[in-house]
Structures are given as C-alpha cells and as structure tokens.
Amino acid sequence: MADILAQEPDLFTQPTYLPRVTRRDGRAIEEALAGPTLFNKGVSLAGAVIEATYAATDPPLLGRLREGGVPRLVDPQTTRLTGERFLTIQQFERLPYRTDTPIRVDTPTSSSLAQLARAVMAFEQQVDASWYLTAALPLYDQDLPSWLQHNDKLLEASCAANSAGDLDRRKLIAQIAPGHNAIGQPELIVNRLADYPIDGVYVQPLRMDATRDGVEKLVQYVRFLRAITSLGVPVIASRVSAFGLVLNALGIAIFDSGLGEAEACNLANLNRAPRERETTGSSARGDRRIYLEQLKTTLTGRNATAILENRPLRSRFVCSLGCCEHKGFENLAERRRQHYLWVRDHEIEALRARPTDQMRIDLVYEQLRDAREAGRVVRRALTALGTAGPNFDHIDRWIAVLARETELSQAA
Numbered sequence: 001m002a003d004i005l006a007q008e009p010d011l012f013t014q015p016t017y018l019p020r021v022t023r024r025d026g027r028a029i030e031e032a033l034a035g036p037t038l039f040n041k042g043v044s045l046a047g048a049v050i051e052a053t054y055a056a057t058d059p060p061l062l063g064r065l066r067e068g069g070v071p072r073l074v075d076p077q078t079t080r081l082t083g084e085r086f087l088t089i090q091q092f093e094r095l096p097y098r099t100d101t102p103i104r105v106d107t108p109t110s111s112s113l114a115q116l117a118r119a120v121m122a123f124e125q126q127v128d129a130s131w132y133l134t135a136a137l138p139l140y141d142q143d144l145p146s147w148l149q150h151n152d153k154l155l156e157a158s159c160a161a162n163s164a165g166d167l168d169r170r171k172l173i174a175q176i177a178p179g180h181n182a183i184g185q186p187e188l189i190v191n192r193l194a195d196y197p198i199d200g201v202y203v204q205p206l207r208m209d210a211t212r213d214g215v216e217k218l219v220q221y222v223r224f225l226r227a228i229t230s231l232g233v234p235v236i237a238s239r240v241s242a243f244g245l246v247l248n249a250l251g252i253a254i255f256d257s258g259l260g261e262a263e264a265c266n267l268a269n270l271n272r273a274p275r276e277r278e279t280t281g282s283s284a285r286g287d288r289r290i291y292l293e294q295l296k297t298t299l300t301g302r303n304a305t306a307i308l309e310n311r312p313l314r315s316r317f318v319c320s321l322g323c324c325e326h327k328g329f330e331n332l333a334e335r336r337r338q339h340y341l342w343v344r345d346h347e348i349e350a351l352r353a354r355p356t357d358q359m360r361i362d363l364v365y366e367q368l369r370d371a372r373e374a375g376r377v378v379r380r381a382l383t384a385l386g387t388a389g390p391n392f393d394h395i396d397r398w399i400a401v402l403a404r405e406t407e408l409s410q411a412a
C-alpha cells in the first residue's frame with residue numbers, strides 16, 4: 001500500500017476531487033478509466049470514495065478501479081448506526097460491523113467501540129481500500145462531551161489496530177462527523193486529533209448544504225476545516241459539490257461529491273423513516289440533474305433543458321469537453337454523469353495549473369463572478385418565457401465567503 005501512496009504524491013497536496021461512486025456510476029467511471037485516446041485526453045481519477053454498503057456487494061467497478069490504480073477510500077457509514085433506519089435497509093445487513101440495535105449515547109462500552117473500530121478496518125482491508133477511514137459516530141449537539149469521548153475511543157482503537165493482528169498497516173484517515181456545536185469549537189476537535197498518528201482527516205458534517213446555508217454558517221465551516229489543516233495533514237470535505245472549488249482555493253485540498261448530484265450532508269434525513277422522507281423529500285425525485293460549469297450549479301433536468309432549448313442561452317453554456325463534443329444537447333441528461341466527471345476534472349485541472357494560493361483564489365473569484373452574471377442572464381431569459389428560473393443566490397454567498405476568508409488571511 002505504501003507503494004501505491006508513493007505513486008500518488010499529488011493526491012494530498014494539490015486540489016483534488018474524489019467522486020463518490022455508486023452503482024449508477026459504472027459507465028462514467030469505465031469511460032474515465034478507458035483513458036486517453038488520440039483525439040481526447042480523457043479524464044483522470046485521482047481516487048474514489050465508495051460507500052461501504054456498495055463495496056459490500058463486491059461490484060466489478062471496485063476491481064476496475066483497483067486495476068486502474070485508482071486509490072479507493074471506503075466510507076464505513078457508521079454514523080448511520082445511531083438511527084433506526086439502517087435496521088430496515090437490506091444493504092446494511094452485509095456489513096459485518098452492523099449493530100443489532102441503534103447506538104445511543106449511553107450504550108457504547110470501551111470494548112464495543114474498540115470492536116467496532118477494528119471490524120470497520122477489517123472490512124476495509126477485505127474490500128481492499130487503499131487507506132483506512134476510521135469508524136466515527138456523530139458529534140451530536142446534545143450530549144456532545146459523551147459523543148466526543150466515544151469518538152476518542154474509536155480513534156484510539158483504530159490507531160492501535162493498525163498493523164496489529166491480521167490487519168495490514170495502511171495510512172489512517174480519521175473521520176469526524178461534527179454537528180453545529182462541534183463546528184463552532186474547532187480547537188476542541190483539533191486538540192483531540194493532535195494526539196493521534198493520523199494521515200488525514202475526513203469531515204462529514206451532520207448537516208451542511210452549501211447551496212442553501214447562509215454565509216455565517218459556511219464561514220464557520222470553512223474555519224473549522226482550515227483549523228484542522230493546522231495539524232499538517234490533508235483534509236477531505238465530504239459531499240460539498242461545487243463549493244469544493246471554494247474550499248480548494250482556501251487550502252482545503254480534497255473534496256468529494258456524487259456524480260451529477262446536488263449533494264448535501266443530512267444525517268437526520270438519511271436516518272428518517274422512508275415514509276416521512278417521501279413527504280418531506282425532494283419533489284424533483286427522478287428528475288435528472290445536470291451540472292452546468294458556467295453556473296457552478298447542478299440544475300434540475302427541467303431547468304437545464306429549458307436553458308439548453310433556448311437558442312440564445314444555449315451558445316453561452318455549450319460544453320466543449322470530450323463528454324459533449326459533437327454530441328449536441330439532446331442527450332445530455334443521459335450522459336450527465338460522464339459530463340459531471342469531465343467538467344469537474346476540467347475545473348480541478350485549471351486550479352492545479354495555478355501554482356500559488358492567491359492565483360487559485362483569484363481564479364475561483366473570477367469563475368464565481370462569471371457564474372453570478374450567467375445566472376442573471378438565465379433568470380431573466382427564463383422569467384421572460386414564463387418559467388420560474390432557478391435560484392443562484394448561493395453564488396453570491398460563496399463570493400461573500402471567499403471575500404471574508406481571504407481578507408482574514410491577508411490580515412493575518
């Protein structure tokens with residue numbers, strides 16, 4: 001494993017995007033792995049994040065990633081064990097560390113936590129993850145001190161298990177799932193992590209939605225992530241979608257997001273019973289979302305189609321990358337995952353090409369300002385057609401976050 005890491009020195013220092021891979025992503029990933037041809041240079045995969053429930057089904061895609069030399073990180077989904085819902089989901093039954101009852105704040109013992117930590121690593125070794133991603137429980141606001149203690153024990157046990165018994169030594173990435181109060185006290189988390197020999201930190205907040213949350217909340221989140229980088233290890237921000245580019249510009253090297261998803265972290269929603277979820281859930285279910293680079297936004301299929309069917313707008317949003325070249329717009333929804341991967345790769349490459357922090361910040365500023373302008377044009381055009389245009393207010397908020405954080409670093 002050390003050899004594989006040695007071949008991937010860029011993963012942790014350069015801006016990096018990791019797709020969250022699901023069973024629906026096979027074709028897009030296959031295409032990316034097929035690599036460059038004479039006429040197009042293809043998409044490069046720096047790595048991939050696979051949910052444990054998917055990895056447990058032993059999908060051929062895992063083997064393809066392995067053969068392609070793509071490092072794999074497995075999200076053990078242990079935060080789900082604190083809800084009821086996992087008990088009703090068949091895929092969880094395949095996880096050897098699935099508990100029989102939900103974990104409550106007063107149920108874990110030191111030995112049950114040590115067992116969980118170890119079983120997660122054994123599973124990750126079994127599915128040949130490139131690094132260990134530690135078991136974590138949510139840092140809920142309620143009873144935070146107890147949840148912190150549980151997580152300390154999990155991390156301690158994970159570090160102790162690395163290379164002990166039948167577990168190989170692999171790089172260890174500590175997972176944290178902070179709630180609102182934990183995010184507000186980064187020093188609390190940083191001081192705890194500083195005690196352990198970890199190679200990275202994976203952050204999956206309990207509730208974060210970069211396209212809906214306000215500036216204050218996003219700034220707080222960014223400061224939390226930046227505080228963790230002070231440990232000198234790379235930080236991976238989970239499920240942040242295009243906001244990951246803002247994070248990249250601010251020195252958070254890595255982010256993950258599903259292909260073509262307008263993603264957000266919402267553990268309560270994942271853990272809610274399905275019936276409740278259907279009534280409160282997205283009305284756009286089944287609507288295929290499409291990412292438009294110039295808008296830095298994943299749009300519903302309905303809105304994307306309205307834009308692309310509008311001739312004056314279309315020319316502005318034409319995608320000239322390998323995914324769409326010579327293909328017209330008609331079938332964009334069908335290849336939306338490939339398109340997402342290509343566009344994201346293109347965005348990351350542009351960031352990597354800027355060698356200094358300031359140049360990266362300038363680039364993302366410029367892109368967001370362009371996106372704001374493009375968003376105005378779209379809204380105007382669609383409103384004139386009698387369609388309720390999509391909302392791009394998050395772009396203004398992201399610009400504000402970037403402004404706040406860069407003033408801060410210039411003052412420091």
Ligand SMILES: [Zn+2]
Pocket residue numbers: 319320321322323324325339342
């Ligand atoms: Zn495209």
